[in-house]
Amino acid sequence: RPLLIGITGGIGSGKSTVAKIFGILGIPLYSADDRAKWLMSNDQALKVELIKSFGEETFQKDGNLNRSYLAQTVFADPEKVKTINGLVHPAVGKDFEKWAKAQNAPYxxxxxxxxxxxGTANALDYVINVSSPLKIRVARVLGRDPHRNEEQINQIINxxxxxEKKNELADFVIKNVDNKLLIPQVLKIHEKLIVEVDH
Ligand code: ATP
Incomplete structure (x- = not known):
């Protein structure tokens, strides 16, 4: 199987931007957040578990997720958030492994x-953190998502x-600050990973 590499970073750090650069190098990308949403509406076993935990209201009549119900009842209660994560994360983990095995790429x-x-970083070979100062992150998100205000962004950040903690835990750090070019940092990691796969 290819090496499994995680890419993370706080809101507005630039992780999607960095992931796109890896994409130009031909590296397949799995978006866990997008895929989690898709699985919640399409993975039958997961849907059954969600209904068991949160009731029939979890889904609309058309089978799609009832997002406002989840926002009001589940995401407002830390215990319920734990429960939903305990169902969704393993489903995403399995889906990712199956997807990864089918990819013809070094990583x-x-x-x-x-x-x-x-906790899903544990199932990966290496993790890259995209790191960026708070002020720049807030400014980027304000520019990208005009519907969000600074307070909402700070809430997500909290x-x-x-x-700093993520930099410690990560195997590679990409600094996304205005005076640092992203492409050379990506190429350096790419080369290291390719060499490791060749040996
Ligand atoms: P989220 O967690 O919200 O998905 P993210 O970490 O994926 O955020 P991006 O969407 O990649 O972050 O970047 C946030 C915004 O900042 C985007 O509009 C992106 O185009 C811009 N941006 C990111 N890095 C840079 C950079 N080095 N120079 C200029 N703009 C940048």
């Missing part, structure tokens, strides 16, 4: 905002592990 990338927080 694959799993992009997730909460890779360390969720639910994530601090950047």
């Amino acid at each position: 694959v990338l799993k992009e997730a905002a909460l890779l360390f927080e969720s 639910q994530q592990l601090p950047d």
